[in-house]
Amino acid sequence: MNNDEDTRSPDIDRLIHEPARLKIMAQLYVVESADFIFLMRRTQLTWGNLSSHMSKLETAGYIKVEKEFVDKKPHTILALTEKGKAAFQSYRKVMQQVLDEIPE
Amino acid sequence: MKQMLRMSDNADILELKQETYRYSMQDGLDEIFVGLGLIIVAWIIESRDIRSYGFLSSPVIFILMIVFRTPILEKVRRKVTYPRIGYVKVHQDDPSPPVMVVLLFAITIIAAAPLALMVIPSDQFYYDTIWTLSLVSTGMVMIAASFSYVEKTGDRRYFAFGLLGMTTGLIFALLEFEPPKAGPVFYLLGWGVVITLVGLTTFIRFIHKYPIIDPDEVEASEQ
Numbered sequence: 001m002n003n004d005e006d007t008r009s010p011d012i013d014r015l016i017h018e019p020a021r022l023k024i025m026a027q028l029y030v031v032e033s034a035d036f037i038f039l040m041r042r043t044q045l046t047w048g049n050l051s052s053h054m055s056k057l058e059t060a061g062y063i064k065v066e067k068e069f070v071d072k073k074p075h076t077i078l079a080l081t082e083k084g085k086a087a088f089q090s091y092r093k094v095m096q097q098v099l100d101e102i103p104e
Numbered sequence: 105m106k107q108m109l110r111m112s113d114n115a116d117i118l119e120l121k122q123e124t125y126r127y128s129m130q131d132g133l134d135e136i137f138v139g140l141g142l143i144i145v146a147w148i149i150e151s152r153d154i155r156s157y158g159f160l161s162s163p164v165i166f167i168l169m170i171v172f173r174t175p176i177l178e179k180v181r182r183k184v185t186y187p188r189i190g191y192v193k194v195h196q197d198d199p200s201p202p203v204m205v206v207l208l209f210a211i212t213i214i215a216a217a218p219l220a221l222m223v224i225p226s227d228q229f230y231y232d233t234i235w236t237l238s239l240v241s242t243g244m245v246m247i248a249a250s251f252s253y254v255e256k257t258g259d260r261r262y263f264a265f266g267l268l269g270m271t272t273g274l275i276f277a278l279l280e281f282e283p284p285k286a287g288p289v290f291y292l293l294g295w296g297v298v299i300t301l302v303g304l305t306t307f308i309r310f311i312h313k314y315p316i317i318d319p320d321e322v323e324a325s326e327q
Binding site: 026027029030031032033034035036037038039040041042047070075077092 | 117120121124127182186187188189190191192193194195314317319322
């Protein structure tokens with residue numbers, strides 16, 4: 001079953017295809033940058049879940065993480081990298097093709 | 105799956121962008137700033153003699169408010185807004201060209217009118233005309249600003265707000281006031297109070313709806 005799916009849609013980026021990560025990528029795609037609280041509120045993910053998905057996206061080079069200090073407290077700012085933006089655009093294009101191929 | 109299908113659609117990306125903008129602006133601070141600004145300008149017009157150099161402070165304050173709006177609001181948001189809904193830097197798209205033209209035209213008139221009143225000696229009719237023009241221009245700023253907000257937020261209710269601002273500006277321009285500067289003063293004061301109250305109500309609702317999130321506490325509670 002999985003093999004069939006892979007044959008039909010070989011270009012789908014599995015990293016982005018996961019619903020929680022798709023939410024994160026889409027949210028970061030429409031802004032310049034955001035912090036953890038913003039993403040937690042917008043995606044309704046828990047802190048731990050968000051951290052775990054962020055790590056995967058950061059490892060893939062899709063997001064960049066910048067740390068700064070506000071009132072002596074660490075503040076983490078997140079943004080999509082150029083690679084991340086390109087990957088998300090490509091994912092959308094592929095998904096659109098998949099949709100177009102579905103008979104009415 | 106539905107979400108994945110949606111994310112492949114340009115219209116839905118725009119919708120998400122507008123939704124995010126609305127989310128980031130729901131603290132009401134922008135409205136409070138604009139409302140207080142209008143009240144201050146009304147006070148300056150009322151308290152200064154139109155033929156004195158002190159009157160020049162009105163366009164100066166108007167320009168200062170535009171220049172310092174972002175840094176002041178950013179400072180307040182760091183204390184009040186971001187600990188509640190998080191920090192987000194949205195893409196700063198310029199308003200569309202027609203909106204920009206109307207906005208710049210009206211702002212130029214508002215900024216230049218007091219200077220013209222000072223520099224060009226003229227009769228009473230001339231002064232009255234300038235006041236009428238300033239009302240129409242402020243109405244134009246409101247309609248242009250409302251179009252810009254609709255573009256950014258996708259919320260069409262701003263149209264009604266802009267139309268109301270322009271209509272009241274035109275009505276005030278047609279009415280006779282004694283002294284003539286009372287027209288712009290009432291107009292700016294009225295709208296200033298209304299917008300400030302809307303902002304304050306929004307702000308109070310925002311504070312109640314979103315408690316402060318302490319990242320350390322959240323992290324600890326999940327472990």
